[in-house]
Amino acid sequence: MNLLLGALNPIALRLGALEIHWYGVIIATGVVLAVGLALQEAKRRNVSEDDILNLILWALPFALIGARLYYVVFEWSYYQANPGEIIQIWHGGIAIYGGLIAAAIVFIIYCRRHALSPWLVLDIAAPTVMIAQAIGRWGNFMNQEAYGAPTTLHFLQSLHLPDWVIQQMLIDGAYRQPTFLYESAWNVLGFIIIMSIRHRTGWFKQGEILFSYLIWYSFGRFFIEGMRTDSLFIGPLRVSQIVSLVLFFGAIGLWIWRRKHSQLPDYLTGNQAKEQK
Template sequence: MGVIFSPIMAALNPIAIHLGPIAVHWYGVIIATGVVIAVILAVREGRRRGINPDDIYDMILWALPAALIAARTYYVVFQWPYYAKHPGEIIAIWDGGIAIYGSLIGAGLVVFFFCRSRFIPVWLMLDVAAPTVILGQAIGRWGNFMNQEAFGRITSLAFLQGLHLPNFIVNQMLINGAYRQPTFLYESTWDLLGFIVLMSLRHTPGLFKQGEVFLSYVLWYSFGRFFVEGMRTDSLMLFGGLRVSQLLSVVLFIGALIIWTYRRRQAVAPAAYLDGNPFRESSKLSK
């Protein structure tokens, strides 16, 4: 009789290191890594499109705290019955509980007002940022993995092994005595594919008008998020069992299509993405 090997059922430690009395969580380390990589890529592409790197750095200094506050606020609002009884946990973001859609709303508002104040085309800045944002989201989902959150319905060990996942992922999906669908992985994979698609297409001559790289990101992400969210068991909910993120995904998907169509039908077409920033001579840098 052959020997059947099974993974060692031990969850990964969510704490990366201790700095004295301070515990540094993998969740924060992974999120920070995604942000750093996103900023580096955005600065490099921004130079090509005529956006001063200092403008991007200045914008990030405002956008990051706004995104973090908005993401946590979004999450707490839709989980208020719990946090009303545990107000001391409202700021405990190291344990998870930040909503991506909330962070996008907060950062989006900063981008709009910042670009208006610096005479940078808002659509262009959003185009530059979009592929890096979805890559950051792909990386950030592994923070959920380390915290054993953003998981799906109960499944079997055989199902997870049938996906040919590494043992460390299978082990981590054993939550509260039951194996769970790795929905964090589904969304991370979808986001990574979106990053590859956007990066592969955005420099194609004549393909995108300014704003359409960003709108492509919205379409891609909201489409995938709708289906992944339907598989999760820890979704933020509205009345009648309606999932907040699914509703917002539908609104964003339809809204992006309408905006794309409207802008393409205008008498004066938007500038091409590759034309870059018309307010700087450096906008004519290499394409």
């Protein structure tokens, strides 16, 4: 097999002194797709486009800030010595869990102030976030980050990967496990499953599409994170594995508790408050 020479250029376009990175282009592509899908589903659930767009306009900057702060906090020993790099997110170094936590807080606050069910809105958003994450991992690929332990060329070829993917996994003189690809594929599969079943009558109460996403994503992320060599740590523990366990068991526990102790509207009933006006 004839492999391509050299890693892919992380710069998509240069306009004078301005450099547009593939990382940003790919992340933006995932966001645009997620917004489009969320708007379509919002109409079906009787949530206005204005509310979804307003939510996104508020949530996106806070999600980016949250994702970066999460990463910087756990790598503070480096950024304390290099404070000028804190804002350089185009070089990578954002943590998905930080972004999800920040966006969820914005969603809840906005929904409370605009008489929307936060469970319903988070249900609408959850699977679209999953496909955006799947796309976004290819931004990590372009930056040669979010990879795993050294492996062999033979192993990568056995996965039937294109030459350009294999060559991009040649990092610091060794071929690496493409953990970015494992997570991307896991998210695509979860997206397909959730999108295929979320409109089944009587299957989901409001909030349970969100729980399905959290359970699926955190389960896969726990094992994939264990394969990575660039994890954030608290002592000997990987931060993302701890968060994955909390989300996995928390979502299952809350799903069971709400079913036993609350009268919950079906997901398919949508925004009943708007219908009653």
